[in-house]
Amino acid sequence: MQLEFIEIEYKVTAEGITVELLPKEFALLQFLYQHRGRIFSREQLLEHVWPLEYPVDRTVDDHIYRLRKKLAPYAGLEIKTIRGLGYSLALQNPRSVEETTPTMQDPELHETMRNVFMKFHRYGQGRSMLTLARQKDVLGFKIDPYYSVYVHFVEGDIDWLLHTNEVSIEERLYWLILYYINLVKPEHSLILCEQLLEKKLMSAEQNREMELLNIIDLYAQAGETDKALDRLKKSYEVIKQQGYDYFIPQMAITEMFVHLVAGTEEHELEQMAEAIEADILSSSPYLRETGSYKIVKGLWMLNCQLWNEGEKLLDEGVQVLDNSGFIPLKLLALCRISFYFDCGKFPVKKELQQKYTYIYDEELERIGLKKKLKMLEDTIYNILNRV
Template identity: 55%
Template sequence: MVQADIIDLWIYQQKKKRGIAMHLELNGSEYKVSAGGLTVELLPKEFALLQFLYRNRGRTFSREQLLDKVWPMEYPVERTVDDHIYRLRKKLRQLGGIDIKTIRGFGYSLAIPGGLAGVAVNPATNDPELRDTMREVFMKFHVYGQGNSMLTLARQQDILGYELDPHYSMVVHFVQGDLEWLIHTDEIPLKDRLFYLNVFYFFIGDPREKVEYAERLIARNLLNPPEQTELEILTMLDMYTLAGQPEKALERLKRSYQVIAGPGFENFIPVTVITELFIHLAAGAGDEDLERMDEAVSRILQDKPFLREIGNYKVVKGLWKLRREQWIEGERLINEGLQVLDMSGFVPLRFYALYKIHHFCRMFLTGSVSDRKYSSLFAAELEACGLARLEHTLEHILLPLLETP
């Protein structure tokens, strides 16, 4: 006798039998789901995915979480989840009443329609005031570098009754270091993803080559205006410095200060003064000048305690100590900086810090214990985030854009 895993559920098949309750039966021995006299046969992993989502209906799960729960001890890629969701939706469509929702910016959730006719489960979803408020909350968390707070809000869209703004849908994936999604998604136009894809691309290879690429990118004016500005006044400063051209970074820094002196750029001040400290360190400034800049950074971070900037500041100060051969203190500060960036939840920024440390050590501390240590950490991070594997895919997307007339 076949033992079935039966889950009692009363749902309303709104499309076919409005108002008539249906009995949903999940048969775990044969991987079948039945409702309203119809039976659909699933593959084992499709069944396991449906069963997990049902038992946690109303909750949202990222691709990574679903991989952990449905594919334990296996090593599939996140695209595996998308493929299974696509096939599962297609097979369940004939039953009606079951909806696996894509929660913009985070993952998937099983929705079971039903309840009182004409009564919305989350009537606030279309409220423009709530939508604007949630966007403001995301912006504030973004400014303070609270990536984990952004992810928590993204997970709670159904419960809180709002829909994540499309832009922050993309930002949430960037915060998680979800390069696969940024490459393959069709939810966001390429132009809007371009800056974030390029940020990852800048991490790969020789900084001197990436500086030349970035200069061409700026000249083509391919990015959205705010991101074009950020590339020109901030990102390029570090790129010139790591490419061994701190004099170009200092020249561009003059324009950076002119821009951030204007309205709307006050939150750029902390990262700019930290970057100035880093440029002068690479340019060989003396301790007296560096200490003066260091005091200015400390004062600014007291007023604007942004996690990303605090982590970055500790890393730069640690590099300063390493260059003065204060090895223990330098590594302590760098490790603290990396821990703060871990706390922030901004995966790319921790990776970017390792990129900066790695190339700074190559420039000034070649062959040292610290050089070997952080080069190894950077290589491991490069592999873990998938950049080594996706480099050619990124080039296939990005390089033709610079060649288009």
């Protein structure tokens, strides 16, 4: 049995079953799981789970009692009491899932499930992807290697992306960078991404995505709008030549954002908005694209000093992206909003700036991203400097 910890919600999931815990119950189970098989005394558990606090020995016993009740649905998990020594977490042999589930060896089923993941991915249904991934043992299928990493990226599982031994750090690098660039100045992010592209440290597909799409936002926010517009033109040429049509929806939304930053005339922005709504969202009403577009259009409305309309669109966009379950895209949207208010190029209403600054900071705090900035930075630059 393998447990998956959802830190931002204090939930644990396995075998298609999700259990919600209190914060200290969650921390205690996570500690025991990380050191499963080892025995810990009450004093050791108090030291590791309740540092700088002053609970009594009974605190551990009470939490163990509640955990056992909540974890009862997991037949292969047991918190054992080792008389005179303490507590230990025991799990069934993880190989038993494959031994007792014949479909685990069915390649046709795995291909079918991969296509389902791809469909959810395309429609921007991150929550659907996560739900399916958490039920893999019950349904009896193996997750495609790409999606086994990608689902952790989607849900904001930074700890896994930083520390897992299941895949190499090189395979996780791109996803870590996409989180990191939300935390530092765009000028610094731009330099980093240019170095990574030059050294080709990521997969060909990831290099392509960063070069065609991700870096355009950074050019615009770093004040290099001419480079952003030039890269947009080149990206569209590559998309047309190579048939990367799946880039077009996000590319069109990014294009409108860049032109807003560049100070393009209102009538041109209006034409872009009409084209996105008529040609893209009407035929491809994907959650990610819908939410991202509402954000950019909302910023445009603020620039026109249509405060109520702009705020309404921003709120709708944030909500759609939250509903999608794609935390990285929600962060990108909030990063664009933050840039709008902080860059000094646009009309600003102070109360709106305070509102969205609070929402952005709250989201970063919720997934613990600011606390992990130093570790993210060290991990990324260690790889960069090795080459």
